[in-house]
Amino acid sequence: MDLIRTPPARCPRLRPRQLAPSAAAPPASVSWAALPCHLPAYAAAPSPHQRDRRPRRGLRLRNAGSEGEAALAGRRRPRFLCLHGFRTSAEILRKQVVGRWPADVTARLDLVFADAPFPAEGKSDVDGIFDPPYYEWFQFAGEISGGQDPIKCRNLDRCFSYVEELMIRQGPFDGLLGFSQGAVVSAVLAGLQEQTRLCVFRQGLAFTGVAKVKCVIVISGGKIQAPVAAARAFNSKILCPSLHFIVCGDDDFVKVHSEELVEAFADPLVIRHPCGHTIPNLDEKGLQTMLTFLDKIERGIWEHSSTDTKIMVSNSEAQISEV
Numbered sequence: 601m602d603l604i605r606t607p608p609a610r611c612p613r614l615r616p617r618q619l620a621p622s623a624a625a626p627p628a629s630v631s632w633a634a635l636p637c638h639l640p641a642y643a644a645a646p647s648p649h650q651r652d653r654r655p656r657r658g659l660r661l662r663n664a665g666s667e668g669e670a671a672l673a674g675r676r677r678p679r680f681l682c683l684h685g686f687r688t689s690a691e692i693l694r695k696q697v698v699g700r701w702p703a704d705v706t707a708r709l710d711l712v713f714a715d716a717p718f719p720a721e722g723k724s725d726v727d728g729i730f731d732p733p734y735y736e737w738f739q740f741a742g743e744i745s746g747g748q749d750p751i752k753c754r755n756l757d758r759c760f761s762y763v764e765e766l767m768i769r770q771g772p773f774d775g776l777l778g779f780s781q782g783a784v785v786s787a788v789l790a791g792l793q794e795q796t797r798l799c800v801f802r803q804g805l806a807f808t809g810v811a812k813v814k815c816v817i818v819i820s821g822g823k824i825q826a827p828v829a830a831a832r833a834f835n836s837k838i839l840c841p842s843l844h845f846i847v848c849g850d851d852d853f854v855k856v857h858s859e860e861l862v863e864a865f866a867d868p869l870v871i872r873h874p875c876g877h878t879i880p881n882l883d884e885k886g887l888q889t890m891l892t893f894l895d896k897i898e899r900g901i902w903e904h905s906s907t908d909t910k911i912m913v914s915n916s917e918a919q920i921s922e923v
Contacts, residue, residue, distance in 0.1 A: 675902050678774040678894075679710040680817070681766060683782025687724035687734040690715045693779060695730070696879040702887070708894050711777070712770060717762040718755065737763075737785050753826040760807070763789065767810040774901055775815035775840075779879055780854070783821020787861055790816050790840055791833030812840075815897045819845040820877050822857020823864060837866040841900075843893045844870045851876040869893050 684693035690713035698706055716735035724734040738759040741752035763785060767773055778786030790813050821844075824830050842865040846858045854877070862868045871889050873880040882890055 675898075677708055677710040678815070678897055678901055679772070680712065680775045680777045681763075681770070681773045682711050682713045683737065683763075683776065683778040683785050684713070684716065684735070685780030685782055685820075687720040687722070687736050688726055688730065689733060689735055692726060692730045693782070693879075696779070697777075700879055700881045701890075702882065705882070705887070705890055705894070708898070712773070714766055714770075716782075717759065737781050753824070753829075756826060756829060759785065760789070764807055764810060767807075772811040773813070775817065775897065776813055777817040777819075778821055779819040780821065780877065783818040784824050786816050787818055787821055787838075787842075787864070788824045788829055788833045789813065790842075791838050791864065792829075794836065794838045794840070795832060814900060815841045815843075815893075817843045817845075817893075818858075818861060819879055820847070820852055820854055820858065821861060822854045823861045825857070834864045838864055839866050841893065841897055842868045843890070844868055845880065846870060846872050847876060848872045848874045853877065 682690070682693055682697070684690055694711075694713045697711065716737040718736050718739070720734035720736055721739060724732070726734070738756050739754040741754055776786035776789060778784070789807060793807055793812050823834060842862075844858065844862050844865075846852075846862070847855055851874075852858070862870060869889055869892065871880075871882075871886040873883070873886060875881070880886070
């Protein structure tokens with residue numbers, strides 16, 4: 601069990617989210633036969649709206665804490681599904697985010713960290729820095745560089761199926777947070793959901809079975825270079841609010857694609873930093889941009905929740921008056 605412990609003086613006390621084994625069958629529309637079940641059966645306890653829904657075997661999630669304890673005046677924290685970088689893991693991303701961002705940022709978010717479906721097929725750049733095991737969301741065919749040539753990708757359809765299942769079993773999620781390869785997946789998913797024709801994507805896979813992503817945080821990510829996915833995801837502006845972390849200089853091989861990705865969103869905020877291809881600490885300017893982004897997405901989520909609550913109260917009063 602992994603917990604985020606925050607200083608009591610700075611933010612609310614967070615209660616650990618209970619982890620439990622599960623064995624539920626996936627929806628019939630999603631084929632799991634080809635996906636490796638390389639992980640033990642652990643997942644976050646379901647929210648109050650999902651008490652009867654359990655994640656299937658093969659998924660392991662790590663939570664930053666409980667929604668209820670951090671809710672202020674009945675307001676819940678925005679819930680993010682967090683996707684780690686190429687040949688790293690959920691545990692590594694959790695350490696990077698929680699270890700580098702201040703508690704007054706992380707305490708405002710309900711973060712769920714998930715391992716990718718495929719074990720790393722080669723050496724990890726973090727080997728010797730962070731402990732294995734390492735995973736990857738999909739595979740690249742050929743060299744990865746900052747050039748403009750399309751990069752051939754393998755197993756994108758299986759990756760999307762896996763992420764969709766995560767969102768079905770552990771959702772709903774308000775947003776996606778991704779680093780590097782996880783950021784690429786986060787952005788293309790937001791783009792696919794923005795389009796009107798999502799009934800079929802490659803081998804019948806689509807994201808029509810999950811709630812629409814309301815916001816994304818993209819750290820050292822970029823437009824996916826797979827032509828089919830890019831054409832479908834980025835043929836119009838993505839309307840959901842987005843926050844992008846981009847290196848100031850040239851010390852990041854994905855910078856060109858990161859700049860292109862900003863232009864794909866209609867309402868982007870950008871934090872520029874000098875730290876290279878990593879998750880940076882937040883300086884004063886970056887922290888203010890982050891807090892501005894959090895204020896914005898919280899207002900949208902709370903207004904939506906408030907509208908739903910008013911409708912429920914109105915319906916309840918109508919039923920009482922009829923009695």
